[in-house]
Amino acid sequence: MKDFRTLKLLDRLEKVFTSFGVDYKIMRKILQIKLTMDGRRVPTIFSQNAKKKGKEKENSNQYISSLWIYVLFGLFLVIFVLMEENYLFQMSLFYGIFTFIIMTSMISDFSSVLLDIRDRNILFPKPVNRRTISTAKMVHVMIYLSFLTTALVGIPLIVGMIKNGILFFLVSLMNVILLNLLVVGLTALLYLFILRFFDGEKLKDIINYVQIGLSLAMMVGYQLLVRSFELIDLTISLDPQWWHVLIFPMWYGAMMEMVMNGVYQPFYLLFSALGVLVPLLSIWLYVKFNPTFEQNLQKLVYQGKAKVKKRNKLKLWILSVICRSHEERTFFKFASLMMKNERDFKLKVYPSLGFSVVIPFIFIFSGFENDLDSLASSKSYLSIYFSLIIIPTIMLLLKYSGKYKGAWIYGVAPIDGLKPLFSGTIKAFLFNLYLPVYLLLSVLFIALFGVRILPDLVVVFINSCLYAVICFMFIKQALPFSESFDDSNQTGNGLLIFALMLFAGLFAGIHFISTLVSYGIYVYLVVVLLSFVLVWRKAFDVTWEEVRS
Incomplete structure (x- = not known):
């Protein structure tokens, strides 16, 4: 030795x-x-x-x-x-x-x-x-x-x-x-x-x-x-x-x-x-x-006693609205459980979620530290786009797990294609991780800027969903929770995340321009919604050959 x-x-x-x-x-x-x-x-x-x-x-x-x-x-x-x-x-x-x-x-x-x-x-x-x-x-x-x-x-x-x-x-x-x-x-x-x-x-x-x-x-x-x-x-x-x-x-x-x-x-x-x-x-x-x-x-x-889960009718109804097919609902629930129970995943992701709540306010109060009276009438609510910078990092981490050796289950699952697997996982991330952060930020921002920013908040959320799908398309495809955390943050991932963050800046820039035109925010809302629907339909057409390459 x-x-x-x-x-x-x-x-x-x-x-x-x-x-x-x-x-x-x-x-x-x-x-x-x-x-x-x-x-x-x-x-x-x-x-x-x-x-x-x-x-x-x-x-x-x-x-x-x-x-x-x-x-x-x-x-x-x-x-x-x-x-x-x-x-x-x-x-x-x-x-x-x-x-x-x-x-x-x-x-x-x-x-x-x-x-x-x-x-x-x-x-x-x-x-x-x-x-x-x-x-x-x-x-x-x-x-x-x-x-x-x-x-x-x-x-x-x-x-x-x-x-x-x-x-x-x-x-x-x-x-x-x-x-x-x-x-x-x-x-x-x-x-x-x-x-x-x-x-x-x-x-x-x-x-x-x-x-x-x-x-x-x-x-x-x-x-x-x-x-x-x-x-x-x-x-x-x-x-x-x-x-x-x-x-x-x-x-x-x-x-x-x-x-x-x-x-x-x-x-x-x-x-x-x-x-x-x-x-x-x-x-x-x-x-x-x-x-x-x-x-x-x-x-x-000591591992503790097994928890007896109660069926929540409200959650079941929400799940049926979010996920239309049985396969997608299954993978939604699977991804939700992994995000909830995977400690390595939580340790890497949850601090980022906390940062996404803090960062927008750091930029707001840095700019209005001595002039808080004019804050309510300003367009500083667009700093909420800083919360989007966590999305590419988390989208990248979705393919890692401490229990990655169990990924063989995908190969024996009775599914026709990978689309419900990926779409269910992305929906689970947006619903379980990003949505709570976004709702908290929305409440705080409405308290600061008033209800006038409600249309803007709707646009931001749709942009967030669109941004998550774009990140998924650019990141190398892999089955969710199928790789070891030892391989995370490899050379090149940092540059990719930085490049993807530019999309968030692009969304924020277009949003700002739309506010300069009468009813521009509503036109932008329609454009963003149509773009999201079109991209969502095409994004998850992934084959087994692509995830194995």
Whole structure:
């Protein structure tokens, strides 16, 4: 088995681990096995470099080889360290973006490590110290976070050291380490809280939604961070508010301002103290309650009781209206169940649905931040088209599943053609995922702009349905839920999604032009409706040869 350089470096801390009651030799062997196994899988967040089957070396680690992506992200962060010396502003943004990426990594990839019960099943019956097992799990996560952190902030910190001196580098390095500890500690404590009160399948669903909520909260929090500062006479200023305490990237921006510019006001002292104490406290609490955490992990094995579903006459009637044929209704129900129960699918798709609700309002209030009175009479309601940008991504993901090996069922299903399969799946997506988001946005937009925009909202919805069908036609055809998520987001998919987003911009542009002409919106409504009917009739004429090619 390969002896990793990381473990050789970790050997220098052997006495530290031993002093905490950890059997270092056993922990090292556990980590060596874990790192070897990690080389055989592709992490979720790095699926852009998805493996090419049969072409990888057995000991190559896909995580390490794909970190160059984050080196590119790090080049963007260089902008913030090169700004003028308002450290509170520039470094709060720097740490905010860094935290967003680290939190996303914890959610999408490292949560499976924290919630792994294989250690309990395999190692607990053996004569291995419990503290050794839990420490190995935490060190495993921290090793990969250190790789990610180095790739992401290595170049920016070196540039910052050249520009601002060695003190800037040392303080930034300490802040980055504290942020990593904070993210790991808070994530573990959050899961501990959930594990304490819920069981089995319910627990897995809650964890899934918590992960989704964290993704959305990080995006909203970043917007709050940016709007905490004001630009007055080309000078960036901050009026401290109590709720700034909740935006923890500002803790570290305040620490940098205090150290580099010698500002020792109570606001800066409080934030700097929080930035040091809270991460250490979160890790201490995790270590203290880790035995309870490991014990409650066993609940993940419990599958829960089978649910007895009641027949809902209203749903059956709606289904009969939406889907005319029996085959289409069958695939509609099948796709709906997959979207509802497939956790990998929900983890990738549901944050996008949340973003689609937030993004239109970000653009609205960015343009009318100081002039909300004129908002109601403006045409900013067209920002609802930003909600369409999620459609190509989700349409692409519809062909992936964690249970893709079950796709053989399509070959034995008694169907004459693939048209009801694809049309039923697209209708299931529009009805179950997009329609709830659209209705919520419509209610909020009517509250902001009034009932005058009702015809516009109807046009937007029809355009959304037409856009979904266009995306389906351009994306390489494959049977729904028939491919592995390891193959998602391959090279070229990003460019395809970007190109398809241009169609959404085209729809929005034509919509805006139609509002400049009397009754133009009604003419546009008729044109869009006819286009949708014509495209829908032709879009799903897909043969078996096309999906197998």
